[in-house]
Amino acid sequence: MNAFEALGLDIPFINAINDLGFTQPSEVQEKAIPLLLNSSEDLVALAQTGTGKTAAFGFPMLQNIDVNSRTTQGLILSPTRELCLQITNELGLYGKYLKGLNVTAIYGGASITDQASKVKKGAQIIVATPGRMKDMINRKMVDISKIEYAVLDEADEMLNMGFYEDINDILSYTPQDKSTWLFSATMPKEVATIAKKFMYQPNEITVGHKNVGSEQVSHEYYLVGSRDRYLALKRLADANPDIFSVIFCRTKRDTQKIAEKLIEDGYNAGALHGDLSQNQRDMVMKSFRNKQIQMLVATDVAARGIDVDDITHVINYQLPDEIETYTHRSGRTGRAGKTGISMVIITKSEQRKIKAIERIIQKSFTKKRFPDGDEICRVQLMSLANKIHDTEINHDIDNYLNDLNALYEDTSKEELIKKIFSVEFTRFSNYYKNAKDLNNVSSGPESTGNEKSVRFFINVGKKDGYDWMSLKDFLKAILELGKDDVFKVDVKDSFSFFNTDEKFATKVLEFFQDFKYNGRFVNVEISENPESRKKRRKSSRGTKVNPRDRKSNRSKSLSQRPRRSRRR
Template sequence: MTKFEALGLQESLLNAVADMGFETPSEVQEKAIPILLEDETDLVALAQTGTGKTAAFGFPLIQKIDSESRTTQGLILSPTRELCLQITNELKLYSKYEKSINVVAIYGGASITEQARQIKRGAQIVVATPGRMKDMISRGLVNITKIDYCILDEADEMLNMGFFEDIKDILSNTPDEKSTWLFSATMPREVSVIAKKFMHSPKEITVGDKNSGATTVQHEYYVVGGRDRYPALKRLADTNPDIFSVVFCRTKRDTQRVAEKLIEDGYNAGALHGDLSQNQRDLVMNSFRKKQIQMLVATDVAARGIDVDDITHVINYQLPDEIETYTHRSGRTGRAGKSGISMVIVTRSEMRKIKAIENKIKQKFISKKIPTGMEICEIQLYHLANKIKDTEIHEEVENFLPAINDVFQGIDREDLIKKIVSVEFTRFYDYYNKKRDLNTVDSGDRGERRGDRGGNAPTSGSVRYFVNVGEKDGYDWMSLKDFIRDTVGLGKEDVFKVDVKDSFSFFNTDADATEKILSTFTDFKVDGRFVNVEVSKNPGGGGGRGRRDRSRSGGGRKDRDRRSSSGKGRDRNDSGKRRSKRSSGSGSSFSGNRRNKRKSDFF
């Protein structure tokens, strides 16, 4: 018996599960599915975004629907068009072996007449945004007076977007005897009001603590001056050559401005905010899903419903006003069992907000410093070297080798390597060489004092190391930390400030562990491959010289021979130095060939 079969799913659904490659139910699925299949009950399920909530309510709903009847039996309300379409597509995959199950999506920005026609043909399940559903009810285009099941997905997001009255009006048109299933990441007051008014003695399940953040996300903050937010954002991006991120701003104006500056500086960026038409939003989101955009700058409202599993970083360019909003932001990364990083750029006056968020999400932030120019150069240098090493030789190159060899005649191997690397290294060095330190004067002291309270000692007396394994070898910040600690025989908190890149990484230990670290990794092999560890040339290297990264999150070691496929091998266009007006833009950048993206490519 499979683990999904043990939950009580019927054979047609189990076949769909097998086709999709699901093997082990997530925690919310394991808790919710048996309850929903066993009883006709109301349910409140609290679980973070990205934990598999759609399947948790989708499988029981499909199993309970009467496919012989063409009456609308299930209504799912979701906050955005994107999430509405995503849920609809997933339900269609789940029900592929069911006969005559029809799922229809109802949302704004599309023909209301066509949507009404689809419902009239017979839709047992309707997935809708609140605004469009209320509109269709008022026009008499949809009948939900006989539904058996009503699901509120991402309930806190819908209410945060101002749909409180719409949801109340919609639910008042549904029968009292229906079952209502409410799924939410947090439980603000408005969600409690909906639960009390429209639900009858609901059962409750919680994945993790209420309102807590996902344990797969590492939370970091960087203290800078108010005018240094954008330069800090650039440095954080340059420190992570393979970044695939969402950058959150508070206003539409800031979102557009930051995206335009990133594009101007050579990054693959795009903006997502409320002033865009639906067609423009679709173009941006399609580019982001295809990883043609690596830095998506978005407002909180516009980002509702973004559901991409491979996001490596969430960057809070500005903190939100509501703590619950931060929970949703950080939940965009660290999804589907993967790890992620949520970075916050703050000023000294905003430090009190960090403590408030910590109390809410029940996780500690790590204080880090904005990397220096030389630290960025070091990371980009290693990235380029590994990229050259891993590049497959194109067979057509052979035709040009005689002429190329003539050009390089008289240059020995070592000088040739120096010249090749210097082509791109010089770009970053010239840009960052005389740039000032962006960290505020007392940010380090603040971090150390916070570290004392949070059990994280300051980094004085620590040593920074370089190791030649990274994400391509199946490691993230959690599993690499475990690997180093277990291999050397160190204590639980003796490895900290772990920064994992595509094919290499950095970590810190106290200075008294250096001899043990280096001796352990002398001629050390994993699966026949040498794992080399050496002291980093930049003691702070890799973009974080703050207090120790003593993450509270666990995380088992990954199989060492596993090769990660989530967003790897992408060439990030980087911006060590702003392009010259004379440049054609066709030359390679430090992280690969720069793609010249105009605003018109994304809007």
């Protein structure tokens, strides 16, 4: 008997499993499938990315629905369109022997009318992103009032992305007696809250431990000066010539910038983020799956759709804002029984985050040193030597052997080997001859935490479209400062405050001396301390200001540099 057949799956699904080459169910499949086939109770399943969660809920849903009915019976919500399409494709493979099965994907970035048309033809299962699903419900393009099964896939990620209200609204259109299955890699408080609100006494399945990282993944961190992150990334790539990796950045801007720099420096790299069109994303992912791209630089959101089993490394170019997100990142490697490495590039001020991550994933990090130039030259040389040694001979070259032999007639075997390998060796040798010692962090500009900081006022705020993160990104980009050099960003409606170390104060003030952005002067000043501001306000209490004058002064601020008095 097939191991999957023992779980209670019918013959059409066993045949599909055999076609797919599955031999043994994963732990989450072994625990979830029999339970979901034989019970209408709700379920919370906690399992890491890459453990086969789609099959764990996909097979039971497919076996339980009526394919002869055109009524929508199952709804699966997932955080991104990539994951939405991935689930839809996998359900199609699982149900390939079910005549009349219609699984429809609903996601943003594609024609809403085309998707509505597919649903109207009789979609028994809808796989959707929350935003597009809510839109279609509001337009009365879908009817989920009779569904029997609702799945919240990657629930923690959907909540991290701010979909709580959308999920709440969507589920309000579904029947109360449906079965709800929640699948998540981690169990933060928000996921526990959603389970309590939308589920009734759910069964719980845990593969490994809650929020714990995969046993197949080892974790390393590299300490570096804040301005040396990119050099550190290159060093790690050069030290691993056969790397096939995902590199995580926090913002779309950093993702694109790092990918472009890698490409300029000769690496096979690409970017994956939310500003790409669907066609661009598809092209990038196709190149990555075909290994034409060795280093895929991605944001956390965009990476949710990456379904590649042989990724060797995950590199955290920047740590995520939410510590739990690290579990998702590291889960991109060490899949399908293979081992993987999760690397973290951090500065001194971020070391405490490593301890926090260790507590969550219940795994220890190893602090590693950067290899020096000699080590990298040797690694690259031997990598090339092995590739040449293992290359199959193309006998079409036989026609040119006489010319080649004549050219190298006076060259010894040893000299010929030196010439061949000097092509690559010289490039790395020259680059690393005078390369910076990245292990000597104290010699870099990294803040030790003891320097005095200066607080600045800037006359841009929420009305200009900024929040604290986008303003911080804007400032560090135009000032060419490291991520940790701009901090304590506080954004108000029409102005904001930010801090830098005292050593950058002159640079900041000089840069904004006559700086215009979108035709408007941007004014930056050192913020007064509370006492001097209080004295200044007290001294001006007896002076009344005509409202018209105030209004006139305010309108001038868009065309000329504003004065300090505007902040009273």
